[in-house]
């Protein structure tokens with residue numbers, strides 16, 4: 001294959017274009033690198049399969065720029081790269097020369113501790129360009145990695161004489177779109193991702209922004225055309241394009257601000273309280289900016305770019321990190337039936353001063369020893385690994401709204417929560433306890449107590465913590481996604497790892513694949529979770545979008561499993577019961593809750609069986625049907641049992657899908673138990689209309705299955721003997 005081509009540039013007669021077609025382990029590339037450093041202004045990198053082509057060049061002003069094509073279709077048109085710096089007269093935007101460049105490639109397999117599959121291939125071609133700003137002598141490097149599913153690139157700032165510390169005013173990375181794509185977006189916001197998704201053309205974002213910004217306990221939208229990543233788009237010519245970031249470490253989270261005249265997105269970093277967007281010290285690098293692309297939506301879900309761009313695990317012994325299925329004292333508070341708070345008498349609480357023995361309990365406190373024991377019994381009876389308890393610790397009477405620094409100590413239980421008795425009871429029943437730390441966004445206070453709090457967990461045998469960041473951040477003026485607070489979330493993960501504790505952080509910054517490096521980060525919420533179904537409802541197609549957006553960065557503690565859609569406070573859960581079952585397959589997470597009340601599971605024991613059976617750790621995953629906003633069908637093979645599970649979630653309109661079971665072993669026979677919407681099911685008017693069917697199936701079987709509006713189906717496929725198959729109808 002030809003490695004080099006020389007070709008005259010049509011627009012600049014004297015400019016040479018230099019193409020490098022990547023070949024694995026080519027010594028020739030060394031030579032190419034030499035030539036590049038001397039002459040080249042435009043260089044081409046191809047993906048291992050040759051379908052992607054990324055071109056890097058300097059404009060005639062010396063501005064770094066790149067563009068990306070997929071099978072000769074433009075994905076990112078020529079887009080500029082660089083930084084505005086604070087206090088520097090000369091920004092890192094132009095006046096650059098190529099000083100050096102290198103190419104390399106990698107093809108390796110690694111095994112995640114938990115995941116959608118047990119092997120991940122990390123296969124890419126890399127181009128690293130070193131740029132020198134002539135006037136200042138400053139050096140930046142840009143590292144591009146091109147995979148068969150898209151592009152990742154980051155900025156690197158090596159140690160150098162002219163740049164030690166610097167403050168970013170704005171990162172100026174552009175993503176110029178090739179058309180007015182359809183986007184699945186939520187408002188760009190420095191504090192929350194808890195929004196319903198909008199589906200619109202890029203040019204319609206501005207007019208829909210007001211409608212999109214629904215209320216939240218802490219929120220700071222920043223622009224009429226600002227959106228969050230992971231941003232999912234679809235082009236008119238059938239390309240699916242996803243922009244996100246990977247390895248967000250010691251840097252503010254990136255949003256995208258759209259210039260809707262030119263259809264160019266530009267990075268918009270989360271500022272700190274002073275408006276600064278990152279204090280950097282060399283050597284340092286930005287997170288990776290990712291553009292995942294596919295000819296169908298399933299390709300976006302298959303991509304492992306985000307994890308691959310993160311470092312391998314820093315935790316050597318990972319034996320304590322275990323996927324968990326759990327129940328908890330939670331939905332009853334979310335729906336308003338019980339309370340986190342112990343009393344209604346206190347207007348304000350001062351930890352260490354307020355005497356809880358002097359106040360009258362409100363009679364609806366959820367985390368009482370007796371109630372917790374009930375959940376432990378339920379978990380033990382039905383084979384759940386863990387029980388979460390919220391509202392166990394003092395301080396909830398005024399936990400948010402008052403910008404209070406010292407709301408919780410994470411150590412002191414309420415008088416009616418006997419932490420010793422609970423530990424002993426859980427131990428006797430073989431159930432693990434999950435700790436809850438609502439930080440009330442008082443981040444400094446949490447850090448102050450963190451060692452003691454984690455030690456308490458250790459002492460009482462809690463393996464995992466659910467943390468939360470509701471309300472405005474303290475230190476006041478900081479935002480949930482600024483560099484300082486991003487560093488806090490990371491600190492909490494690493495500190496927890498020291499104590500061998502798994503972390504599930506709600507309201508923290510949305511994940512960016514950091515769980516590869518720190519696999520004790522077993523989940524985040526960091527998006528609009530099931531709780532919003534009790535706060536007035538979420539769009540019924542929400543769950544068909546989340547896997548393409550929020551979940552690009554990592555698992556979500558979505559807390560599915562609601563069987564009673566009309567909840568205590570009068571809110572309605574926009575979902576059918578069968579859809580709730582499917583979520584255990586479609587919303588990948590090594591931490592899965594069965595969120596409804598035990599009594600509601602007792603009402604539907606046949607459907608509950610699926611939640612009991614479904615696996616939470618997978619050997620492989622297949623994305624069978626995918627269209628964000630409309631439908632998603634995933635099949636997964638369980639790591640331990642080898643059983644297959646299929647989940648389908650559906651959008652607003654009824655639909656009959658068709659999936660082949662050709663993923664099954666052709667030499668084997670199986671039983672499939674199908675939990676599906678009845679023909680008259682509907683998320684609003686008839687959510688509990690489900691039916692359970694059993695069939696004999698094999699690799700030749702094809703399932704044609706109806707899903708109601710806001711509905712879906714779940715299937716458990718298990719290998720079966722001839723005996724077990726007797727009398728069962730065959731699914732053809």
Ligand code: NOJ
Pocket residue numbers: 330390438468470506507525529531
């Ligand atoms: C918001 C979380 O998402 C929810 O799960 C939790 O119960 C509350 N905060 C209280 O911490």
Ligand code: CA
Pocket residue numbers: 194506507525526529531
């Ligand atoms: Ca939340």
